[in-house]
Amino acid sequence: MSVIECNDVSIRYITGDFKSIGLKEYVMRKLTHNFKVQEFWADRHVTFSIERGDMLGIIGSNGAGKSTLLKAITGIMIPTGGTIKTHGKIAALLELASGFDAHMTVRENTYLRGAMLGYTKEFLDERYDEIIAFAELEEFQDYMFKQLSSGMKSRLAFSVACLVDPDILILDEVLSVGDGAFRKKSGDKMMQILSGGTTGVLVSHSIGQVRELCNKILWLDHGNQIAFSDDVQLYCDAYEEFLATKKLPKTSDDVYALAENFSKRTERERAQRRKKEAQRLEKILEKGTSDSAVLAAIKILQKSRPEALAPEYNGRNTEE
Amino acid sequence: MASKTIKRLTTNLKQYSFLFGQLVNRDFQQRYKRTALGMAWSVLSPLMHLAVMMLVFSRLFGRNVNHYVIYLFSGNIIMSYFRESTKNGMTSLMSNSAVISKINVPKYLFLLSQNVSALINFGLTILIYFFFCFIDKIHFTPAMLMLWYPIVWFVIMNIGIGMVLSALYVFFRDIQYLYDIFLQLLTYLSAIFYTIDKFPAEMQRFFLLNPVYVNIKYWRLVVIDGIVPSLSYHLLLAGYALLFLALGAYFYKKYNHRFVYYF
Numbered sequence: 001m002s003v004i005e006c007n008d009v010s011i012r013y014i015t016g017d018f019k020s021i022g023l024k025e026y027v028m029r030k031l032t033h034n035f036k037v038q039e040f041w042a043d044r045h046v047t048f049s050i051e052r053g054d055m056l057g058i059i060g061s062n063g064a065g066k067s068t069l070l071k072a073i074t075g076i077m078i079p080t081g082g083t084i085k086t087h088g089k090i091a092a093l094l095e096l097a098s099g100f101d102a103h104m105t106v107r108e109n110t111y112l113r114g115a116m117l118g119y120t121k122e123f124l125d126e127r128y129d130e131i132i133a134f135a136e137l138e139e140f141q142d143y144m145f146k147q148l149s150s151g152m153k154s155r156l157a158f159s160v161a162c163l164v165d166p167d168i169l170i171l172d173e174v175l176s177v178g179d180g181a182f183r184k185k186s187g188d189k190m191m192q193i194l195s196g197g198t199t200g201v202l203v204s205h206s207i208g209q210v211r212e213l214c215n216k217i218l219w220l221d222h223g224n225q226i227a228f229s230d231d232v233q234l235y236c237d238a239y240e241e242f243l244a245t246k247k248l249p250k251t252s253d254d255v256y257a258l259a260e261n262f263s264k265r266t267e268r269e270r271a272q273r274r275k276k277e278a279q280r281l282e283k284i285l286e287k288g289t290s291d292s293a294v295l296a297a298i299k300i301l302q303k304s305r306p307e308a309l310a311p312e313y314n315g316r317n318t319e320e
Numbered sequence: 321m322a323s324k325t326i327k328r329l330t331t332n333l334k335q336y337s338f339l340f341g342q343l344v345n346r347d348f349q350q351r352y353k354r355t356a357l358g359m360a361w362s363v364l365s366p367l368m369h370l371a372v373m374m375l376v377f378s379r380l381f382g383r384n385v386n387h388y389v390i391y392l393f394s395g396n397i398i399m400s401y402f403r404e405s406t407k408n409g410m411t412s413l414m415s416n417s418a419v420i421s422k423i424n425v426p427k428y429l430f431l432l433s434q435n436v437s438a439l440i441n442f443g444l445t446i447l448i449y450f451f452f453c454f455i456d457k458i459h460f461t462p463a464m465l466m467l468w469y470p471i472v473w474f475v476i477m478n479i480g481i482g483m484v485l486s487a488l489y490v491f492f493r494d495i496q497y498l499y500d501i502f503l504q505l506l507t508y509l510s511a512i513f514y515t516i517d518k519f520p521a522e523m524q525r526f527f528l529l530n531p532v533y534v535n536i537k538y539w540r541l542v543v544i545d546g547i548v549p550s551l552s553y554h555l556l557l558a559g560y561a562l563l564f565l566a567l568g569a570y571f572y573k574k575y576n577h578r579f580v581y582y583f
Contacts, residue, residue, distance in 0.1 A: 078577040098422040115339035
């Protein structure tokens, strides 16, 4: 039984209607016969379904319709066309900073945000200290939220959110906040949650993250579904090639071609880098006058051009 | 279908009761943050209004009215509760737009929490009101026990009006200006500081079209005159409340899914 099922989902935004432009603009545009209500389809005919324990990675360039789709899955938006069926409790982290009140204290904000995520009072009372400890905000508990730095705010937000234990977890680019140490901590914590049998949906611009964490992949571009598959590595390769060359695949042969180009290109780049590194080391060696440089040079000669060395250096142990 | 909706609402309310409490707490804090007197304003504000009105109107209109202070005060507290709960309800959706567009919580919770805050304030002013009744030597009769009736229906009506206004406010911000003017008009048409016995009988009936007036009249009948009003008052109060509740529910049901596009 699928945990999330999207069937032919299309989501439309409307701009330019009377409500958004106001009376004066409306009259002007009607008089100049310019009044047109524009439709913007953020997502078109998206169809996929994932099972329990799957981790879906949604990739696509900016404006692809990823966040809109997540909002629809969470229930914040209702799709204009098609249906979305979900089974189980959903916890969505679409934006870490939302829901906090700038003038309340850290403690009060923790309870407020926790309540919005669906925690009960008893649960929060129990885990409050744990939340504050994970966010490293023990001394700041009674400070007003607006007095914290932005890094602290993100840490608190993430800390409250990661105690969530839903059936479906939806993450919209939230794994890239904070400094390096915190990013590692939050990444590990998320992995822990996800490996506990939770079904996950991850939107990320970090393809490395998608490769590492996801077992199914959905590729969107300007609202259209390019691919949905469980061959994550292939499609990630194709996507990275697309990012470099801007060529959108139209058939599965295109996808294989893109992926192959990608691996060829990365192999070429890697070879180039290796060559450059070797050249750099050689230059250093050439300039070297210290003993270690001389010894290293002798070693190289012993290996590749033993005839260039004087007989007393041959076979001699140069590790002195 | 109505029973299914009610069942869903009650399970939702149980599930979200903790969040609801947190929201009420937050609304209260936001109301009085950075004020020196804080919650004392809930008490001071109606008192100061009363003092001003007494000063201005008691000579003009208060000569022939029994217990004019209480007459005035009844109108005042009911009108200011109406104003506060509907105005705050109107902006409740938009001011929480950041939360609603990112976290899946039922939208009417924000409207309800504003109404609860306004109701708590109303409760405080009622205490002051009865204190004044005591000072003014009003007879406390058993009829006063009936006051729960208008309060309950008034709360329901305010929620319904809040639903309509908050939905309209999302689409048309103009409504806040319109509503301000409407409230001004309503304040003058609710016989707060004057009596209607000078009006011809047919005109007096027009006042009954104003639900706030009906509430105020009920309170005055019970508190000042010590009688339980007639059945028609009871029916009118319930009728207005159910009418606005139905209208509000209809608006929410129809436009619920479009709010998010206009935030």
